Amino acid sequence: MEMFDFSKISVLVVGDVMLDVYYKGAVERISPEAPVPIVRVENVKHNIGGAGNVCNNIVNLGGNTYLLGFVGDDDNYKKLSSLLTESKINNFLVETIRPTVTKMRVLGEHQQIVRVDFEDKIANYSTKDYELLKKNIEDTIDKVDIVVISDYKKGVCSSELCKHLISVAKSKDKKVIVDPKGTSWNKYIGAYFVTPNLKELKDISGKEFFNENDSIVKTGLEVLDKFDFENLLVTRSEKGMSLINKKEIYHLPANAKEVYDVSGAGDTVIATLALSIARGIDKYESIKLANTAGGIVVGKLGTVPVTKTEIEESFYIQDNHKLISLDKLLIKLKDLKEKNNRIVFTNGCFDIIHKGHISYMVKAKQLGDILIIGLNSDSSVKILKGESRPINNQFDRAEILAAFNFVDYVVFFEEETPYNLIKAVAPDVLVKGGDYKVEDIVGREFAKEVAVIDFVDGYSTTNTIKRMKG
CATH class of the missing domain: 3.40.1190.20 (Ribokinase)
Structure with missing residues (x-):
């Protein structure tokens, strides 16, 4: 920000x-x-x-x-x-x-x-x-x-x-x-x-x-x-x-x-x-x-x-109840699980939101009661996508995600993969998009179920950026 x-x-x-x-x-x-x-x-x-x-x-x-x-x-x-x-x-x-x-x-x-x-x-x-x-x-x-x-x-x-x-x-x-x-x-x-x-x-x-x-x-x-x-x-x-x-x-x-x-x-x-x-x-x-x-x-x-990330996250969380720290999320999850809510987790960079993202998240939410998005931090995106990414910083990306009524919580993770985050959340359903094989999905051992949802053809942030550049 x-x-x-x-x-x-x-x-x-x-x-x-x-x-x-x-x-x-x-x-x-x-x-x-x-x-x-x-x-x-x-x-x-x-x-x-x-x-x-x-x-x-x-x-x-x-x-x-x-x-x-x-x-x-x-x-x-x-x-x-x-x-x-x-x-x-x-x-x-x-x-x-x-x-x-x-x-x-x-x-x-x-x-x-x-x-x-x-x-x-x-x-x-x-x-x-x-x-x-x-x-x-x-x-x-x-x-x-x-x-x-x-x-x-x-x-x-x-x-x-x-x-x-x-x-x-x-x-x-x-x-x-x-x-x-x-x-x-x-x-x-x-x-x-x-x-x-x-x-x-x-x-x-x-x-x-x-x-x-x-x-x-x-x-x-x-x-x-x-x-x-x-x-x-x-x-x-x-x-x-x-x-x-x-x-x-x-x-x-x-x-x-x-x-x-x-x-x-x-x-x-x-x-x-x-x-x-x-x-x-x-x-x-x-x-x-x-x-x-x-x-x-x-x-x-x-x-x-x-750190800058801590103060950004804490300052922003005060004004947006959907963006949550991991500590607070785990407290909420304890109560939600006790009430038999079905917890769904997915993750991604969600840099430039497009139709494919929305379709994917809507289908993910339909698999349970609570949808948690693990969002790559800016530093994590750079590791995956290179120094020119993300286009939108982590707080802008989080605010967009939080605006959707099918998203319940957004939590950042700094690592290259959400392995530790999935381990902590222990969701009922772990969702990935694309053509992943279940045995290749990171953190699958911590979820009760794993679901793979197909992406919408023709939609990706990379393609959007290419079109913008002409």
Whole structure:
């Protein structure tokens, strides 16, 4: 979808860069040395954290980014540098005598047991460090469309640096979005958007209040008056988000989502917001996108980014009940099967819908009660048909399919074949078109029956494209 095309957007991210390390394993007994669980480590994973995670989200959403900050001359920086290169994140990091900030988490059975932080208690970076960082800002500012300050209160975002960065950005007509930390917000004066969570808003206001609209708005307006920000976007956990500025108030409910891990959610929100605003999407749609992205990432374990496909699918699914994620489809299927509905499954690219497609799907629906279409994603179509395909993107194709009353659900799959999708759905009837032999049909072992429906002669997307080309 054009709305989600961030390929021409570049974002400068300045802030505290970190390495996140996860030790994951099984807990089977308590230590004889102390009343603590013993974790038998089965997997070790290294992720880009802090301001780097903002960049990782930007890249995974299809944008371009430049990361500026401080690191140490140590093994953790070497690992982090490798991850940044692998993720195609442009970076100009200043090596200092301080260690690379590293957070190590130990998880047993998906439960975080302990976090160990490697950092200086007070990160006193030198004047030379900051001067090098300022030079990197000035060398990079003309290459980007928008600026993000990702402040984790680890020393990079000093008052002087933030004021310098905002001044340089405004002189170049670049908007600045801030993910704040601490209670020294004077350094953010002049920012276009500041995105505190509920605790951060309480901290800066110096008072306690309930997570209710009136309290959020009253406190938010006081903060706006004090610091001269254009917009305040307060993230409110289960209450969603609130946009507050001097002209308007906008409350956005939270997306219902099972929460596994909130670490990195703020990074995802600010990355999506920055890309959307730089793309020219209005504030309300930008916030809606950021809210959707945040809802996705809290369902993941660890500091991992949201992807463009995930946000497109989730954003679109909100408005079309027939386009459904596999997880939600399986929940619905459990109920449908218990009520003895006969489930029919077929799949295809359905790039340019023609008479043959419609005839085929109508006949497929006649074989049962519920017709599920497994739709090849754009990347899957390219594998099958080549780089020039699809003609229509996956969401346009899905919307057309969903418009037919004989189609009940549409679900995407990314692989070359729908083998895993058919295995999960386990339909009563698996339908294929053309001259397939039953023994050659992928996923047949997971269906109770297999049906082959003849195509209508003379109709195919390939032939349609040839005729269009003359």
